[in-house]
Amino acid sequence: MNKKIKSSLAVVSAAALAFGIASVPTASAAAKTYTIGYQGPLSGGEASTGIDEQNAVKYAIKLFEAKNPGFKIKLVSIDDQGDPAVAGTVAPGVASNKNVLGVVGPAYSGATIASLPYYKSVNMALISPSATRVSLTDPTSPDFGGPIFHRVVGKDDLQGPALAKYATAGVSAAKVFVFDDQSAYAVPLRGFVEAGLKKVSGATLVGGDSVPNTTTDFSPTIAKIKTSGATVVIYTGYYSQAAVFIKQLRDSGSKVVFAGGDGVFNQEFPKLAGAAAEGSKVTGVGGLAGVDAKMEADFKKKMGVSSGVYSVESFDAANILLAGIKAGKTTRTAMLAYVNAYSGKSISGNTIKFDKNGDISYGLFAGFTTKNGVLVNTGIIK
Amino acid sequence: MFAVLIDQFWSLTIAGIALGFIYVLISLGYTMVYGVLRMINFANSEIFMWGTFGTVITSRDIFHYTQTSEPAKGAKLVLVLVTSLLMSMLVAGLTAVFVEFVAYRRLRMKGTNRLATLISAIGISIALQEIMRLLTHSRPVGAPRILEKIILTEVWGANIRLDTVITIIAAALIFFILERFIKLSRMGKAIRAVSMNEDAAKLMGVNLNRVITTTFLVGGLATGAAGFFYITVFEYTKFNIGFTMGMAAFTAAVLGGIGNIRGAFFGGLSLGLLEVYASAVLGTQWKAVTVFIVLVLVLLFKPNGLFGEAVQTTRA
Known part of the structure; x- marks a missing residue:
């Protein structure tokens, strides 16, 4: 098949997703709803990576909502199949959906590069759990993702x-x-x-x-x-x-x-x-099981599956966006400024603080x- | 710089000879076809790759050995090894005949120029590689260990291992048999006759098509045997291994003088030794550079390769 079929599917799902969000009521008396996105391969040959990462994001949201009853988080799934060509067709839809405050991802470096122009124009904060290509945080490279791109995964x-x-x-x-x-x-x-x-x-x-x-x-x-x-x-x-x-x-x-x-x-x-x-x-990359066995057991209970390879990174990335929402950063510009200045703890015990190019100082x-x-x-x- | 060479000279030499014999058998596939058709069989690298799968299929699917099973012993060992060797030769031989039928014969019958068959050979080699890529899902395939790599003895600090000994002896034997076949048999004589002068051979009643098919078959059998030894030594194959090995064997054939069977023998052995020595002394990154510098130097002084005169004179 199928590049054609695949990408047209991706366009359809992006459109569906944009309309879907538009119809969600944003105001509610008890709890206010905020939206973040996850971008990665959710179908195709690389799907297992994306599904594992998204599960960790969902898990972070579950814990956050349980702790903060006043907040409801909606997660938008952005399926780029890990393919730059597909990423270029789904990113514009997400960028134009004003409700999305920030994105965990993109998972892959190539897809990140293809998505960057659309997200840069709307100041969307990106925190990737797994895009490791060095050029993404190299200011002298055309692939440079600053100031919107960040990653919580160590480079080589x-x-x-x-x-x-x-x-x-x-x-x-x-x-x-x-x-x-x-x-x-x-x-x-x-x-x-x-x-x-x-x-x-x-x-x-x-x-x-x-x-x-x-x-x-x-x-x-x-x-x-x-x-x-x-x-x-x-x-x-x-x-x-x-x-x-x-x-x-x-x-x-x-x-x-x-x-x-x-x-x-x-x-x-x-x-x-x-x-x-x-x-x-x-x-x-060790995953949650390597960092915190108790948490892994809880993950398995709540999510029904074991955590995947980049689970720690995905969990950390989601938590940064969630902390921003809790701190009242409800516009993209405010969220981006918050992420750029963020300093907090990873569940691995390390301190997450982004340098001016979007990198963290440790590798897990x-x-x-x-x-x-x-x-x-x-x-x-x- | 030379410390490695001095320290490990005999280990390197034995490894180089074993590798060299694998090259010898593959370059037979190139050199025989060239001798008869005056054309390079670019599909020979993929015939080799298919040959390696003959051994894998025999040990894994016919005898049900797995990565974790114990190596075979005694009569079973001989049975599995011989079956694997024959299977690899059969697979590669049939593939070579298939290549001849599809890529050469049809075009030859139509009287196209030589370059057309060159392109069709490249085309079929791409097809052979892609078919294997699809069948193996682009993954490397590990071969189960049939022959336990026992260290037989130590000579001047080098381990003499069973698999290398078998490779060297058996490959030399196969080469010898094929060489005798070409020299002495009726068919071998016909092959040499066509190689010397196609038209004259035809006038003498030689069946050209049968000679060409046999040449491909014999070249394929040798290349398939190389596939078997390759798996026995390295226990690994992949859809794209043909290119590197084919390139090396083709270089060996040119080095020795393409079209000449003795040339393939010495070309293959010198290439195997040259590769390991160059890698050990200069670093593996200099292997290809050294090989091609030597090739250029040899061709500079002997334009037809080390043993190339025979072909040139018969051709003129």
Whole structure:
């Protein structure tokens, strides 16, 4: 099908949603209704990400309404399918719907860039739980989303040090070998990992390599690892290559620690690598379960499902908008000013405060270790 | 800089030879077709990729091995390995014949110029890759471990592993058999006759179509065997692995002198060794650069590749 059908569906649903909001009575004697939006992929191949994020937003709204009886929150679902082309057709409808005070999202970087022009013209505050592309908060880039774009998710400059820390944890005087797959994602991340290693006491960088992402024969890299005497090997790249590599490394008789970034964070990794993947360390986003087990139980009770990957970030993002509503910021301009000046606590315990480009100062990365063929969350890397 | 090479010389050499033999078998697919048709079979990379799936299907779907099952032992091991090898050769051989029928024969019958078949070969290679992409949902496919990678012995600090030993011996054997087939059999002689002079061969009563189909079949069988060894060593395949391996094997064929079977042998082996040595000494990012610098240098002094004269003289 279906790009055509899909986008026309998206237009129809955007229109329906705009009309739907227009007919909602905004005034009520007991409780006043306010509207926020969630934008992300709610249908299509990426739908699970968006549905998980929206569930966390709904959960935040539930808790907020229970605590503040005078407020009723209406959530507008904005389905961009994670696709820039679709985002460009749904964003104008949301921008022209005056009731929407702010948006949690967009979930994906490409969709964010496509939506930005429409939201910028109406001063809509955006807080993304998962758009990690560096250019979005880079003032020298044409993709720059300031002053309306914010994100509560850490970029790779924060993931690098977290990965360095997690990979070397429990290894005294770690000798580290870092290699990348030459992709636009992996090369910068490798730089951030190497920078982060300098702050890990006792760890030294003993070597590196840069391997095209089409490689299947890793014997030269393994030879280098052996010669360097490394005790920890970190790979910045994707899971399918990581699986091929780790098999060859283990087959060569090496028992060094292996770690990878969120490109390797995929349950397909242990499936592809089998027994060789056991004990491998991977950084990823931890979700509510990794932060607060009690809250996760409550989430499951109230929402009927477990929380998803970016649940902490989505929950935090929604809470910022809700706090704005409680503080009486009921116009978009007031809400945007409130978000820009916001300072508060994340449920992860960190302080959320946006810098002038819309970034937060911490990255919330969880460590995962392969046990019995599954990546198991071992909690947030501190 | 050379510390890695000195320290790990024998491990690297063994890995390079094993990789080299896989290249040798794939470059046979290129070189044989070139020898007969004077055309590059651009679909050979995808024939290789289909061949790797022959092994995966045999071990996973026929013998029901999974990622977590124990490696096979004894007679069962031999049975599974031999079946996988034959299956890969069969799949790749049939694919090659199919390519010949669809992309070459029909156009040849109409007397189109050579470039037309070149394009139709590229077209069918795209089709083969897309079909596999759809069948596997664009995902990488892990192959179950059939052969336990036992370290047999240690020689000068290098581990001699069972899978590499089998790959080297079996690939060399398959190469030898094919080489003898071309040299000694009646069909092999017909293939060489067409390669030397198509018109004269026709006048001598050689059935041209049958020769060409057989050439594709034999090239496909060799390429399929390469697919089997690739899976045995790397246990991984994906719809797009053909391109890199095909490119390397094509380079090997040109290096050795395309159209020449001995050339494919030495070209493949030197390329395998060159790749691992260059990666170890200069860094893997310099692998392709080194390979192509060497290729350019070789072609500068021997324009037809290391063993290329034979083709050129017969052609003139």
